[in-house]
Amino acid sequence: MREGVAYTGIPSAEELAACPGVPSAERMAKGRVAVIECVQEIPCNPCENACHFGAIEIGEQITNLPVLHEEKCTGCGLCVANCPGLAITVIDKTYSDTEAVIEFPFEYLPLPAVGDTVDAVSRGGEVLCKGTVTSVRKIKAYAGTAVVGIAVPKEYADDVRSMKRLKRG
């Protein structure tokens, strides 16, 4: 099977490496930062407007890929819920010696609670490891999208992008 987002719905390693929204390894090592996995030129720019720090740039032509100015990004996470494509996460590799935190948009009910153990999944939905819920935020500015944070073992930080949906009532 051919690789790449157009064939599988999952950006390939090459696509992610070339993606201007993905921060460098050096920036990732410094702590909270937005990871914008937007690799196709689609007409969309809410992330640029959502950022209060000028860390995301798209420009006049709204099909341009978002460029992350990683030095300006504070990891506040406002862009996470503002991306209609749910393509942004905030990652904190400095959370603890052994764990990293992934904060991702989550639009399924029921929501988990802080402290819950959940199944952490990859871009392809594969369960990679267990995660501990560190935050569940659902503020008005998120317009209905919740942002869930989970702590996972550090070695999974580059691969975990969401959690498995929880069973209903």
Added chain:
Amino acid sequence: MREIITDVAIVGAGSAGLSAAYQAASAGADVLVIDENARPGGQLFKQIHKFFGSKEHQAGTRGFVIGEQLLDKVEKSGAKVLLDSLVYGLLPDKSMGVISKGQNYSVKAKKIIIASGAKENYMAFPGSTLPGVMGAGAAQTMINVNRVLPGERILMVGSGNVGLIVSYQLMQAGAEVVGIVEGAPKIGGYGVHAGKIRRAGVPIYVGHTVERVFGKEEVEGAQIVAVDDKWNKIPGTEKTFDVDTVCLAVGLNPMTELVWMAGCQFDFIPSFGGHVPLHDENMETTVEGVYVAGDVTGVEEASSAMEEGNMAGVAAAEALGYLEHEEAERRKQEIRGRLNTLRSGMFGAGRRSAKEKQLEDMKSYLAAHKRTAAEQKEEVFFA
């Protein structure tokens, strides 16, 4: 038959029709919007996801919220919206036959804007008539408008944005989607929509088609099969799924019946869904005073439909003398800029070239023929 006389009559209270109504009525025209549904908004109120586009298109706002805002603007503009009302005919003198709540009306307008939208394509395969096989748009109406789950386990056919978005929303509504089947070798819609589906653990089978759907009284299962690059089925690649619902998201085609009836000339543009009316930059067809906007002019998406509606509304208001030429031109220029933005990038460039062809063909037509003056044709029609 009761007669209603208005400046501008608009068929369809969806994205395009409501935008046109707002523009024309806020310029001062007397506007009547007619829609066969019980509620206005067309497809907007089914769209619970956040829209793409730019700030001007309220990107990041969920579709139903955009619908509420648009409806509010229309109400404040003074345009009237007639619901539960079916336009069954359009005569060359620009009078329309309308049935509203059992009553017959003749609606006479100086300008008519047809914004009738599009309907879902169907796909035939063994078992495709079983209850449980339905359009993805129908499933979306069930979950997001009527709050009814069409089934527990669903197979989606088609990976365009409709197939991807409706799959996501079916899962949000509590169903399981067992997979998305796509005949082409590539996913049709945005990668980010596909990404949501994949993170939820749903496989996307590109290069596959539906072999058959089986069940006694209703859908009980479905079988898919891989196809080669010439769309021949590859024996031995069959996969069977235990599903109770199969959704078809295999494209849309413009609802052009009234446009044909008005005597407008057409183009054939497969990527726009087939036959689409010729129209100029003002969205006016080959029949003077008859405008088109939205998916009826070629299937695109909601933001483009709203902009085409804005364009038709401004143009109709200008033609009726409600807007000075300079002011109308300024507004049209802004709308054109936003439309160009929407029709760019790897997914939009094809739509832009299709629209350019449609506008070019209109120019060629007008170079060779005069635009039909509707009133003149009246005598011939009734002769």
